[in-house]
Amino acid sequence: MSTATVTADQRNVISRMWNDKENRSVIIQIIAFIAILAFFGFMGRNAVLNLEALGKGFSFDFLFQPASYDINQTLIEYDSRSPHLRATIVGIINTLLVAVCGIILATILGFILGVLRLSNNWITNRLAYVYIEYVRNVPVLVHILMVHGFIVHTLPIPKQAINFGDAAFLTNRGLFSPKPLFEPLFWIVFGLFVAGIIFTIWFRRYAKRVQDSTGKQYPVFWISLAAIIGLPFLSYFILGSPIEWQIPYLKGFNFKDGLVIRPEFIALWLALSLYTAAFIGENVRAGILAVNYGQTEAASALGVSRGRTLSLVVIPQALRVIIPPLTSQYLNLTKNSSLAIAIGYMDIVATIGGISLNQTGREMECMIIVLLLYLVISLLISASMNWYNKRIKIVER
């Protein structure tokens, strides 16, 4: 009898614990935590057993062995004797290069497309619409392969290169353009350029302060332009053009010297930009449409000019709507750059996740590196865009 009461009591304790909201949430979390831990423990254990069975270790030593393969696009010094680590860095730089170039071009094209979609010119509007719909509804891999195919098949071989004034040449092996060789005096020009930027930042603040207190307006745009572009240009010519241009020339199979932009890069860059621009265009359109028309009306009622209405009223508000989706488009573009592997552009996936992985047989280590690198890049982009978003966010009470 007495024992029965004890068990009933115990049951009571458990059911009471379960019925109490706080306790229950603790119990659920402990269970979830253990389940997750057990799951990862199980996987980790399997990995150890499997690697042991194959006689493979888990170590990153291979990163310091010579890679033994060549890479065509290297922004830092690299040859086939360099270690895998350096090949990885070359890959990271190539990924970042195409991502940054892609983000810039996609943003410009996207804003143009968004504005064209809102244009009251019927033909332009429809053209932009057809373009956006076509691009958005076809997989980006197909776009990349198509653009690459177009460049390789349609552009001429080096011997019949399209010649731009004997200085730049367009072929199916890429665009060969003059390469700037900087002389020491050039750094003065560069210094002036940096100084111009700093001056502009200060000047804009100053002009705003003056306007806030006195209502006086400076031609900020023109003064900034003169400081950033005008002065360096002027000094460039005064100092006697301290850049020497190395002109590419045809020798043997290919063009020699000069700066070469390879078709793989061009294809990936164009395809990613054109693809992402279509999405950005829609975001921009939605952002501009989201600004209440009353805002524009109010601005014109106050006698604000049309250009100032756009720059001071419509665009700042539209940006608030545009930035969050823009962030995810930038992230998508960066991640899509991994499709480089389909056309042989040597990015992270093709170097450490591709040739290195295959030559060393270290799948686990290489894939972990690749995943981590992408995570870091994604987090950096998110963080910087979040920072920017916070800055332009509406300040509420």
Added chain:
Amino acid sequence: MTDQMKTKQYVPGEHPDMPPPAGISGPVAWVKNNLLSSPLNVVLTVISLWALYKIVPGSLEWMFFDAAYTGKDRNECLAKAGGACWAFVGERFELFTYGFYPAEERWRVNLAFILLPIALIPILWDKCPFRKIGIWFAIAYPFIAGWLLLGGFGLESVPTDKFGGFMLTLVIGVTGITFSLPIGILLALGRMSNLPIIRMFSVCFIEFIRGVPLITLLFVASTMLSYFLPPGTSFDLLLRVLIMVTLFASAYMAEVIRGGLQAIPKGQTEAADSMGLKYWQSMRLIVLPQALKISIPGIVNTFIGLYKDSVLVIVIGLLDPLGIGRASVATTEWGGLSTEIYVFVAIFFFISCFAMSRYSLYLERKLETSHKR
């Protein structure tokens, strides 16, 4: 009274209908207003017309008028026409549709194709007769189709390495769509939950998946995943790919649904709490129906993304239409017709994705209740 009678007055229905003043309607005015209203507009019109003139006739000629539709190999095709050669599409149509599925079992694939619209109609069309039964059928469809395609239980079983072509795209699309929605809902709820461990896990999972490209996940599935399974076991490559694609889509789905959840005022949950509803009851009956409704356009967009991403499976050696196409142009007969392959695949995806995005737009308009100018 009489004075008023004398002044000229239009009696309703007797005055003549005057045409609108010249120049504000009609084709000429339309052109003037829409194409030539300002110098910038004129420039845009000219550029657009020039672009149209440059692109349209040439591509139409290449694709249709100057193209060859028959022929038994590339040379015969090219001899006939200067444009595209579409003969290989007909020649290899079965490969494009069924992959390597055994010929005598292809009726099963056909049946699965036919049942798909029957399952879709009740979901897409809310005034469909017998909608309730239809929706149950739609929920059962992935499993019926899986049984049809894989076999077992009375049908001869077909291994998944025979899957390919459009059928493979369909398999990836349907599986991903069916399973990513519930997982996405759970993840979104987890991320919004006030249990820190659950929330942390959901956040880590979602951010990890969204932070890496799908193709690296596919590489993980094809090269690394087997290390994490108990020694001596391995499971099907297609299954691994399906799991990865589903997890990938769920993370994106979770974010879309989270957006919907955040838009539901807190008062709704509080009201449900005060009525004494348990967590799952309030979610199921109050919050989710509203949240899902507003996130439908986002959900459809995620589906489109998932469907388009299915082509990425070619990087790990599965043969979807693009893969089949590329294998076809590697043969002696059809070598070098890459452009045709890409255009063909692009058209296929455009048609299906465009239809989906139109549907999402229609839903968006239907659900739009705010006032816009």
Added chain:
Amino acid sequence: MRVTKSAAIAAALSLTALTANAGTLEDVQARGELNCVVTTGLTGFAAPNADGKWEGFDVDFCRAVAAAVLGDGSKVKFVPSTGKTRFTLLNSGEGDILFRNTTETMSRDADLKLSFLPVNYYDGQGFMVNKALGVASAKDLDGASVCIQTGTTTELNLADYFRSNSISYEPVPIETNEEARTNYLAGRCDVYTTDASGLAATRATFEAPGDHVLLPEIISKEPLGGAVRHGDDAWFDIAKWVVNALIDAEELGVNSGNVAELGAAAGNNPSINRLLGTEGDMGAMIGLDKQWAARAISAGGNYAEIFDRNIGPSTAIALERGLNALWKDGGILYSAPIR
């Protein structure tokens, strides 16, 4: 309560992980199908035809192994792989055996944990260029753009060769043979380099094969052969001796036409008798029955038949036997005796 339960489940799950796997032979026989890792498509070596049936030199070796082990050469599941995924597919257990014109190297053997079967094709890395370029030697290739397939030994050989000869070049890395072919034909690269047999196979698919020449330099030794995982010697022996049996059969004049007749009863040649199981029981030594070799030979013929049907002079690929002729015919193909 629940806590202990889930912990118990976790413990049970990790215990199941300890169960060891059976030998590959038992696995294959239980499955009734041989999983053979091949290329995604290289005409003549392994490629699906219009009906989706796999054909080629490597494919026939897969079928011979399947015939020896399972009694039916059609019971093969072909696992297509890129240069990159092939070893992983084998090591992860998705493939039982690999026939994907794979070069035997020390690091692959020791580091990637593969056991290589006897060489079934002696190859070397060569260069193909357009005749119009007027290149006579690989030494003239300074500054050229070179198409290479990634994930193979070719990119390493190439880097070494050009480095040791101080020739500069632009590598154009490409995933598949098809891509390489398109890029080469479009003039994206001047040279296409891969194993000479692969070059010949690719050239055969060109519209005007005569416009392209293979340069005289062969810059590497590429002994191509099948491979299995380390650690299962019984399975390795089976695969190894099936390949040897096909080579031996050519030497002994046993082919798919006369194998049934010769295998019916013991004849005068003890070597043939041992091979076909009419005398002694060689099969038992590798865990198979007496007719293992007879079945392997009848599946696709002996080495010569497989060679001639898929890549020989009468096919579009038109490879000569060359080094791959039998040792007594001036080649270096040589099988260890079956005795």
